[in-house]
Amino acid sequence: MIKATKKWWPLFVLPTFCAFIIGFVVPFAEGLYLSFCKFTTINKATWVGIGNYIKVFQDAQFWDSLTFTASFTVVSTVLINVLAFAIALALTKGIVGTNVFRTVYFMPNLIGGIVLGYIWNILINCVLSLVGAPLLALNTSAGYWGMIILMCWQQIGYMMIIYIAGLQSIPNELIEAARIDGATPTQTLFQVKIPNVMPSITICLFLTLTNSFKLFDQNLALTGGDPNHATEMLALNIYNNFYARSGAAWKGIGQAKAVVFCIMVISISLIQLKLTRSKEVQQ
Numbered sequence: 001m002i003k004a005t006k007k008w009w010p011l012f013v014l015p016t017f018c019a020f021i022i023g024f025v026v027p028f029a030e031g032l033y034l035s036f037c038k039f040t041t042i043n044k045a046t047w048v049g050i051g052n053y054i055k056v057f058q059d060a061q062f063w064d065s066l067t068f069t070a071s072f073t074v075v076s077t078v079l080i081n082v083l084a085f086a087i088a089l090a091l092t093k094g095i096v097g098t099n100v101f102r103t104v105y106f107m108p109n110l111i112g113g114i115v116l117g118y119i120w121n122i123l124i125n126c127v128l129s130l131v132g133a134p135l136l137a138l139n140t141s142a143g144y145w146g147m148i149i150l151m152c153w154q155q156i157g158y159m160m161i162i163y164i165a166g167l168q169s170i171p172n173e174l175i176e177a178a179r180i181d182g183a184t185p186t187q188t189l190f191q192v193k194i195p196n197v198m199p200s201i202t203i204c205l206f207l208t209l210t211n212s213f214k215l216f217d218q219n220l221a222l223t224g225g226d227p228n229h230a231t232e233m234l235a236l237n238i239y240n241n242f243y244a245r246s247g248a249a250w251k252g253i254g255q256a257k258a259v260v261f262c263i264m265v266i267s268i269s270l271i272q273l274k275l276t277r278s279k280e281v282q283q
Contacts, residue, residue, distance in 0.1 A: 028262075030042065031255055031258060031259065032259055033045075034251075034252065034255045035052055035053070035252065035255040035256040035258070035259045036048065036049055036050065036052065036252075036256075037052075037252050037255075038052075038249045038251070038252040039251055039252060039255075040251065048252065052252045052253050052255070052256035053256050053260070055253050055256075056253060056256045056257050056260060059253075061229055061232070061237060062234075062237060062257060064229065064230075064232075065229070065232050065233055065234045065236075065237040066234055068144075068230075068231065068232065068233060069213060069215075069233045069234045071144075072144065072147060072148065072151075072212060072215070072233065073209060073212040073213045075148055076147075076148050076151045076152065076155075076208065076212045077205065077208045077209055077212055079148065079152050080151065080152050080155045080156055080159055080204075080208045081159060081201070081204055081205060081208060083152065083156050084155075084156045084157075084159035084160040084162075084163055084204065085159075085160075085163050085201075087101075087105060087156065087160045088160045088163035088164045088166075088167055089163075089167065089189075089193075091160070091164060092164060092167045092168060102157075102160070102161070102164070104157075105156060105157035105160055106157035106158065106160070106161060107157065108153050108154045108157055109154055109155065109157050109158040111154070112217070113154070113215075113216075113217035113218045113221070114217040114218070114220070114221045115221075116150060116153075116154055116218060116221075117150065117217060117218040117219070117220065117221025117222040118221045118222075120146060120149070120150045120153075120218075120222055121136060121146075121221060121222050121223075124136060124142060124146045124222075128142055136222070136223055136226065137223075137224075137226040137227055138226070138227050139227070140227060140230040140231060143222070143223040143226065143227075143230070143231035144231060146222055146223070147215070147218060147219060147222055147223065147231070150218055150222060151211075151212060151215065151218065154218075155207075155208060155211065158207075159204045159207070159208065162200050162203055162204050163197065163200050163201075163204065165200065166196075166197035166199060166200030166201075167193065167197055167200075169196075169197075170192070170193060170196045170197065174192050174196065175188065175192060175193075178191070178192050195279070198276065198279050198280040199280055201276060202273065202276040202277055202280065205272055205276055206269060206272060206273060209268060209269060209272055210265060210268075210269055213234075213264070213265055213268065214234075214235050214261075214265055215233055215235060216233070216235035216236055216239065219231070219232070219233045219235070219236045220236055220239070224236075225237075225240070234257075234261050235261070237257065238254055238257045238258050238261060241253055241254030241257060242254040
């Protein structure tokens with residue numbers, strides 16, 4: 001039976017492989033080609049070489065968006081993972097109503113980002129108006145922290161589930177051995193639990209880093225980049241290059257930005273995976 005399965009494994013892999021080629025490799029190759037062109041459609045592209053990339057790195061708004069995106073990513077990643085891990089620890093203590101709390105925390109993840117963005121836009125503007133502060137369209141600080149709060153509210157529940165699974169997979173023998181050796185709860189946390197839950201930390205860091213860095217729909221709905229592009233993240237900056245500016249040249253520059261953006265996300269993700277996987281322990 002096993003030999004028969006091994007014989008037919010290419011047949012099972014083929015649909016996924018074809019979907020990967022059609023849905024990722026071909027579009028990426030076409031996008032890479034178009035990043036060296038000025039174009040209005042794929043069939044109306046004129047080769048311009050590295051000119052688009054030169055203009056990308058000369059674009060001050062690109063660097064402003066990159067700085068804003070990096071700052072947002074660092075803060076949101078730290079907050080999401082710290083809070084999700086803390087909640088997971090609390091919900092693995094056997095407290096009453098654990099399943100209810102898990103459901104409530106996870107529910108925001110089921111709502112679409114664009115819907116959440118508009119909901120929080122209304123809520124935050126209401127709060128700002130009550131305290132007499134400028135609304136989101138004129139308030140860079142409120143826009144920044146509004147997106148942080150929105151991202152945390154949506155992502156914490158999902159990461160919490162992953163951390164709970166990691167904490168529950170730790171052998172009870174290790175916890176008992178630490179207690180017998182006289183370890184305090186803090187020592188048990190940092191010397192036993194966290195090292196053994198590193199695979200979950202790796203997954204959660206990967207998801208929060210990539211989700212934060214390529215955030216688009218919440219940014220579009222909550223602030224739209226206002227005021228004056230001050231809260232515009234990289235994905236929204238690329239979108240605006242394509243659709244807010246007319247002309248073949250701008251589409252080529254936007255495509256070049258998309259390629260640079262893709263390389264950044266892949267590089268950051270690979271570095272993070274390498275660093276955190278090196279800290280994982282074998283059980």
